[in-house]
Amino acid sequence: DSITLKYGAQYIGKRQDAEMKKFRANRLGQFIHWGLYSIPGGEWNGTTYLGAAEWLANFAKIPNATWDSLQYQFNPNKFNAVQWAKMAKASGFKYVTITTKHHEGFCLWPSEFTEFDIENTPYKKDLLKEFVDAYTEAGIDVYFYYSILDWHHKDWRYDIKNQADSLAFSKYFEFAKNQLLELQQKYPEVKGFWFDGTWDASWKKNGKYSYDIQKALKEVNPNVIVNSRLRADDFGSRHFDSNGNLMGDYQSGYERYLPAKNDTLITKIDWEACMTIPVNQWGYHKDWSLSHVKSANEILELIVKTVSLGGNFLLNYGPKGDGTFRNEELEISNSIGNWMSKYADKVIYYGDYANLKPQDWGYYVKNTNSGKFYGVVFNLPLSKLLKIELPNGKKLKVVNFETEKLEYHHHDKMGYFISLPENTPNEPFIFEILME
Numbered sequence: 001d002s003i004t005l006k007y008g009a010q011y012i013g014k015r016q017d018a019e020m021k022k023f024r025a026n027r028l029g030q031f032i033h034w035g036l037y038s039i040p041g042g043e044w045n046g047t048t049y050l051g052a053a054e055w056l057a058n059f060a061k062i063p064n065a066t067w068d069s070l071q072y073q074f075n076p077n078k079f080n081a082v083q084w085a086k087m088a089k090a091s092g093f094k095y096v097t098i099t100t101k102h103h104e105g106f107c108l109w110p111s112e113f114t115e116f117d118i119e120n121t122p123y124k125k126d127l128l129k130e131f132v133d134a135y136t137e138a139g140i141d142v143y144f145y146y147s148i149l150d151w152h153h154k155d156w157r158y159d160i161k162n163q164a165d166s167l168a169f170s171k172y173f174e175f176a177k178n179q180l181l182e183l184q185q186k187y188p189e190v191k192g193f194w195f196d197g198t199w200d201a202s203w204k205k206n207g208k209y210s211y212d213i214q215k216a217l218k219e220v221n222p223n224v225i226v227n228s229r230l231r232a233d234d235f236g237s238r239h240f241d242s243n244g245n246l247m248g249d250y251q252s253g254y255e256r257y258l259p260a261k262n263d264t265l266i267t268k269i270d271w272e273a274c275m276t277i278p279v280n281q282w283g284y285h286k287d288w289s290l291s292h293v294k295s296a297n298e299i300l301e302l303i304v305k306t307v308s309l310g311g312n313f314l315l316n317y318g319p320k321g322d323g324t325f326r327n328e329e330l331e332i333s334n335s336i337g338n339w340m341s342k343y344a345d346k347v348i349y350y351g352d353y354a355n356l357k358p359q360d361w362g363y364y365v366k367n368t369n370s371g372k373f374y375g376v377v378f379n380l381p382l383s384k385l386l387k388i389e390l391p392n393g394k395k396l397k398v399v400n401f402e403t404e405k406l407e408y409h410h411h412d413k414m415g416y417f418i419s420l421p422e423n424t425p426n427e428p429f430i431f432e433i434l435m436e
């Protein structure tokens with residue numbers, strides 16, 4: 001029997017309102033990490049730091065006053081929001097999540113609750129408004145990333161050890177809540193919020209704070225979408241409450257890794273994975289030679305694997321301090337865009353878990369809009385035979401590869417073996433499966 005919770009999950013099961021259905025159908029989103037950390041790009045006083053560039057202040061132990069003075073250098077004169085949105089659309093992104101405030105505390109919008117914002121930079125203008133307008137105009141849904149952890153704010157506390165901590169942290173909570181309501185009021189197009197920086201004891205001890213933020217945002221927009229990472233319950237349990245129920249509107253624990261291919265539990269809830277192109281760089285880093293950089297095909301496989309397990313996928317970009325993207329990101333965008341233009345309508349948008357036995361050659365996707373089933377091939381078997389095993393009672397009827405019906409033969413115990421056409425494309429490809 002379940003524990004009575006005041007600050008646990010507010011509902012059980014998947015939301016079925018239009019906004020959540022749109023979020024689910026979008027499947028593919030662009031993540032953008034942009035802030036003062038984008039200026040030094042992982043390098044400080046001639047030393048290059050291997051860690052994530054948006055954590056440089058922490059790794060290089062840079063005093064707040066020194067780091068904060070980067071504010072007077074932030075002037076992205078090559079920023080062109082319409083061009084960013086155009087590139088995002090061509091890459092097949094249906095939504096975007098941008099860092100309005102990362103752990104450093106610098107705000108990309110003119111906030112009345114702090115001077116540490118875009119208004120007090122050489123750029124001056126409301127950069128976030130330019131961004132929201134351009135992406136909205138391009139038909140891309142906009143989400144805001146907001147870090148609860150704030151290295152700049154005097155009232156932030158990592159833990160609550162005494163009454164003074166508790167008083168200060170309650171002031172920080174008021175500040176954060178005011179900023180979030182300000183973001184909703186200034187940019188009403190925003191569809192939801194992606195919270196981060198919620199792992200510290202101070203936050204885990206204040207489940208009420210995380211509950212109140214979700215409640216306040218929903219009072220303004222009842223169908224606003226909030227990730228599970230915001231939430232801690234009465235006992236400090238995160239993402240899932242002490243009864244094991246998902247808090248927030250979708251699970252956002254998969255950061256730089258994915259569930260196992262045969263994980264069926266994850267297919268029962270809404271979830272989203274977020275992924276860097278290098279191993280671990282969210283903000284712009286000058287030197288990507290320091291780690292493996294994922295190829296377009298590696299990224300496409302991560303995207304399709306996520307969709308095949310009923311999840312959304314956020315691919316991260318770290319624009320430079322001047323507002324331009326690095327070449328690797330432009331090339332990835334181009335490759336992914338080409339692939340998405342051919343296959344996304346079938347196996348990404350409205351894509352979901354097909355509930356078919358996983359195979360080595362790739363992934364299954366069920367399109368919830370058309371009701372069609374697809375296989376997406378990433379690993380061509382040397383046997384040139386693709387194996388399909390169907391649940392009892394289901395029989396394979398037709399397999400279409402582009403316009404061609406593929407031959408197949410059936411070994412009753414082993415399942416079906418599909419013989420591949422001679423000239424399979426040398427890129428991940430799909431085939432449609434009709435069952436009866």
Ligand SMILES: C[C@@H]1N[C@@H](c2cn(-c3ccccc3)nn2)[C@H](O)[C@@H]1O
Pocket residue numbers: 052054055196199255274282
């Ligand atoms: C979405 C990603 N989340 C932030 C993050 C924070 N951490 C982290 C680092 C040390 C301890 C606990 C968590 N790792 N990544 C990254 O900076 C990025 O914003």
